[in-house]
Amino acid sequence: MVKLTIVGRVNDGLPLAQGARYVNTENDNFSYYKQQGEFIIKEISRGALPPSKMTIRVDHHSFNYLVVNGICFITLCDSSYPRKLAFHYLQDLQKEFDKFDHSLIGKITRPYSFIRFDGIIANVRKQYIDTRTQANLSKLNANRRQELDIITENVSDIIERRRNSGIFETPATPRTSSQVWGSPRLEAITLIWTPIAIIAVVASVLLWVSLILTDDFLTSTL
Numbered sequence: 001m002v003k004l005t006i007v008g009r010v011n012d013g014l015p016l017a018q019g020a021r022y023v024n025t026e027n028d029n030f031s032y033y034k035q036q037g038e039f040i041i042k043e044i045s046r047g048a049l050p051p052s053k054m055t056i057r058v059d060h061h062s063f064n065y066l067v068v069n070g071i072c073f074i075t076l077c078d079s080s081y082p083r084k085l086a087f088h089y090l091q092d093l094q095k096e097f098d099k100f101d102h103s104l105i106g107k108i109t110r111p112y113s114f115i116r117f118d119g120i121i122a123n124v125r126k127q128y129i130d131t132r133t134q135a136n137l138s139k140l141n142a143n144r145r146q147e148l149d150i151i152t153e154n155v156s157d158i159i160e161r162r163r164n165s166g167i168f169e170t171p172a173t174p175r176t177s178s179q180v181w182g183s184p185r186l187e188a189i190t191l192i193w194t195p196i197a198i199i200a201v202v203a204s205v206l207l208w209v210s211l212i213l214t215d216d217f218l219t220s221t222l
Helices: 030-045 083-097 116-126 134-141 144-149 155-169 177-181 184-221
Strands: 002-009 015-018 053-058 061-068 071-078 151-154
Touching: 002 030, 002 083, 002 116, 015 030, 015 116, 030 053, 030 061, 030 071, 030 155, 053 155, 061 083, 071 083, 083 116, 083 134, 151 155
Parallel strands: 053 151
Antiparallel strands: 002 015, 002 071, 053 061, 061 071
């Protein structure tokens, strides 16, 4: 069963649209799988995963993704769901997506704000709920060697590789003055002491003014 679908932009990893929730919230963690899907799109964006298609195993599910013209179509399915059907589903989504003006797609800045495509995802998904329909059986029986071209990997391996690359890509560097002044601790100190400093300065000015006025008064009475 197709449980989760995300459409994302590859050049910056921004998720554009998503299908309705079909993950059983009693047994499955929807937020967890959604975060995994977003993570995969980000990895494709940074060039750490194949830029065409792939299957990624996670728990008792599988992510399948297809990248066409800079757009990633990714879906989460039960591990028992036919992978070939999952990719036919993604191809159908890609065809529907191509009907939109890509110049407008490039102007989207907020995650999941391409709401118009959410309904299309739901409509296309309905065609793939029953794997035993004549149309789906025909897709399964056609070109049986197609699946041999799809790379498969575990999500845990991808996460571990990302952690390792993060260690080697970000070596320790000397702390600069801008990093020190921008530290959270200094910001907290600033928030605490700035009002106190302002009050102290104002009090000093008022005291200085009162002393001057007092001296002037005493001088005038002499």
